[in-house]
Amino acid sequence: MKLRRTLCAAFVAVSALPHAFAQNVAANVALPFYGPPAFMQGVHKQWYGPRSAEFSAHAQALTQGIKAVCQAAPGSESTALAQARETWKDTTLAWEKLVAVAIGPLIERRSLRQIDFMPTRPELIERAIRTAPADARAMERIGTPAKGLPALEWLLWTKPITPASPACRYAQMVVAEVQTEAQALASGFAALAARDWSEDEEAAVAPMSEFVNQWVGGLERLRWANMEKPLRAATTQGGTRKPPAYNRTASGLTAQAWAAEWEGVSALAAFRAGNVPQPGQDLVPIETYLRGRGLNPLASKLADTVRQTDAAMKGLTTAQNDRVLGAGRALSAVKRLAEAEVAPALEVNIGFSDADGD
Template identity: 40%
Template structure:
């Protein structure tokens, strides 16, 4: 997926009503009164409370991945340790990068460390060049780096050249994780109320990129591989992002959890509305605060239906299972496109992840 460009985001900055209403309007959600939340308050919860811990978690898992790669380089029998470290780092990355926001967009991190599918021919060419440093790796094509390349090498038989190259891949992931942590820490200190233009752009980015993250999951990672396999001249297995079914499902669930967290009130928040600058204010709370009670309830129901469908996905999921799940997720997409974004006063810009 290519995240929304700055030009696309700037076209969405007419979302002023969601950002600058200063009245103390309250609405009811059953017995609970919900306050009106400004866009600045939503951004404070997102960038001060929610995303920095995810960036720190990814940084920690990336460092663990690098340590495991160095251990494996000296002791190839430690491959299972490296494999598990890869999986944990991948899940931490999925939690931070879904949806892609702020520094992830600015640094084009998805392309740098998670360009998929891996290209075996390019990977072999890169191994033959025997890079010795991250500077050398900068001249290696992105399909030969990052999570997919590391996974591809771990799936094949080990060779002496693989150990050092795996370390370099892990060093690249760790470097990106450290840079993202630094950027998110800096973003946490930003006072959104002091920069109207930046606040409008960031709020529009969040609302647009949430949809982009959902469609990246639903369309690019689930439905599109199945559709391509069905229409291929010679029937073959769908080419999902990860090689193992269990890893695909674990990542899908991590992405969905990240999206759902930003979209749905927790039971505790339903009873006690989230407090600005103390916790994440999810999309459902924004709808409630703006008086869209019925829409918020339908939004919650659509999210819960998708959550149930995701949790019920069989371990050995068939194509029909995935298409059914995609259809349920599409219901969330449709409601978001037709009603939710408009209720938040944010026009949706085109993203390559839309799948249309």
């Protein structure tokens, strides 16, 4: 994969940009040229660093929430369970935003598989509970389909844990693994955020190319794996269509998870609001990166396509089958534009990562 390396500096007057971009900045401010170092510095410092820290904090709170359920006094079990459920939701939504475009430590550690393997296997969860793993080494022998956030969803909603039960003790082991992985991700992204990418421009080329590939992969994972595939796979029996087997169904979090995932993908794609991003300090979305290189028509096309998808995703629920398919078409339009025009403009070859489908 190759990304164009340009050593010159360039500035584009913001007053010449479309109103949707220019309205958020002063008319006499110039848009700087952005290179791969500025791009990688921005995404790590302003997106992955904060998002991974947020996920880690929620995972820690979830650990305490599960512990509270397991130690709940008679009469307080339902309150503790309700609080743990809300904390699980917060943790999962933070995770969805972080993993929407999986790069760096998320790929290297295969975190999607470790934290969010789906579908979960209830029979394997029940077998693991009977096995009663006592420590981290014992948990290594438990398969990933019986662990992670999906397993905790099953233990909090489908067959809720009760205080001092074997299932509760297993839930504590599962959430401890999630917290450990979350801390490792936060540490990994903090190190990348602290790195001065401007010291070696070539070193930022491959990571940016990986990012663009994973951004396209994130669009497709949301569109197909999480939205369209379950809907299209629902079968008809006796004239009645079975409900789609969407992820997060037990907790009722499916639509919110879609929205969080789209937030992660779109925030990295298009400029939202604020001042002109400064190289080395601010998040530089793909649209803004293109504008900094004078590719305004393509940047505007990307921004418009993202806005159309915003509208398609807004207020979407799992009960709106036609709207789900419409949102899928909107997501597909962003993906096609990315593959056909955005990636070539950046001289990035779109490939396939074996981490995409975990």
